[in-house]
Amino acid sequence: MRITPHAQDTGGFFVALIEKVVESDFDGSAANGPAWKKKKMFKDEPFTFLKLDDERWRDIHNHYGVDETFQYQNLFSRRLESNDANSRQLFYANDAVKNFVKENMAKVSIQNAGMKMFSRTEGKVENTRFRLSQEGIRYLFKFMNKQKVKIGAEDMLYMLKSEENLVPLEKLECKTDVRKNQNGTVVVYCDEDEPVCTWVGYHTIAPYISKEERLHLLRMMGVDCAEIELLMKSKRKEKAAQDREAAWQRKLEEEKTAGQPSTSSDGAPTEQISESPAENIQEMADAEPAQ
Incomplete structure (x- = not known):
């Protein structure tokens, strides 16, 4: 069974139900392997849960x-x-996951569990050591009584569609309500089911979310994101082309430093026509006789 977490066809989660049909005498001792192999195995980072009255809490x-x-x-x-x-x-897990991890941490290799809820910050602006994570805010939001502001749909759309990383508060109708909170992480929302983590400075506000999350929120608000998606794809292609060009230039510089010409796969020296693949193609096209 394939479970897609979103409407995009970019992957998903697969769940399989395995049924035991025959009893086995396998005792599992062979699967443990010799002791010398165990010492060389990669050791996973432990899961350390907060204790009662932890100062971070x-x-x-x-x-x-x-x-x-x-x-x-x-x-x-x-x-x-x-x-x-x-x-x-700091990550968060429900009771079932917590119990499973604590009971099996020494027996099973557990790579990831829970959802990220808090990240430590060293900023001088904020009055806390931890900022909120968008990944866990949907669950935490209902427990929060501070640092959250309900804003209008127009302000939310302006922030999400803005190309500015830091949006001036003066351009928003909600600026007065936002400034009533302490600087740092402030959760803004139109709908309580879709809260958004932001970073609030003295004069600006910035959504603390990924581009994909931004697109998701815009779609949920009924915005046609086709043009924005096209722009994102073109920027990614442009960056990929720049990275390839930079890699080509580095290779040429290394060859010049070493004093060795480029060679083909059979070891024969190749003629360097120009400085980049794009220029090579253009020069070859110019060299072709007109029909």
């Missing part, structure tokens, strides 16, 4: 007004317990 709770009913002990980092206080990211 107090910081988050006070700044964002997170309700006491939020299960903060389900937050975890991917650091050793001895160095857990310096972790840069």
Whole structure:
């Protein structure tokens, strides 16, 4: 069964139901392998869950007004317990995932679990050590009582469609309500089901979301994103062409430094017609006799 998480045909998740039809005498001892191989195996980063009255939770709770009913002990980092206080990211897992991880962490290789909810910041503007992540805001939002503002659809559209990374607050109708909050991460929303993490400075606001998330939100608001998608694709193609050109130039510089001409796959020297593939094609076209 294939489950597509969105309307785009760019991949998806596959779920298979495996049914045991025959009993086996396999005891699993052979699968463990010899001890010398175990020592060479890659060791996964541990899952370290927050303990009761963790100081990081107090910081988050006070700044964002997170309700006491939020299960903060389900937050975890991917650091050793001895160095857990310096972790840069905090993830969240429900009770079922938490129990599975704690019971099987030493038995099963678990690469990823949960969703990213907080990222540590060293900014001097913010009054907390952690900013919110768009990945986990849809779940956390209902527990928040601070640092969130309801705005009009026109302001939301302006921010999402703006080509400016930092949108001046003076251009928004919601500027007064936004400024009532502390600088740093502020969640804005038209619909409580689609909150958006933003970074608010002294005079500007910036949606703290990816381009794909921005397109998704615009579609949910009924905006035709065909032109925006085309622009994004053209920018990606342009960047890819620039990267190829830069790689070609680096190769030429290395060959000049080494004093060796380019060679073909059979080892024979090749004639260097010009400085780039695009120029080679143009020169060959100019050299063809007119019909």
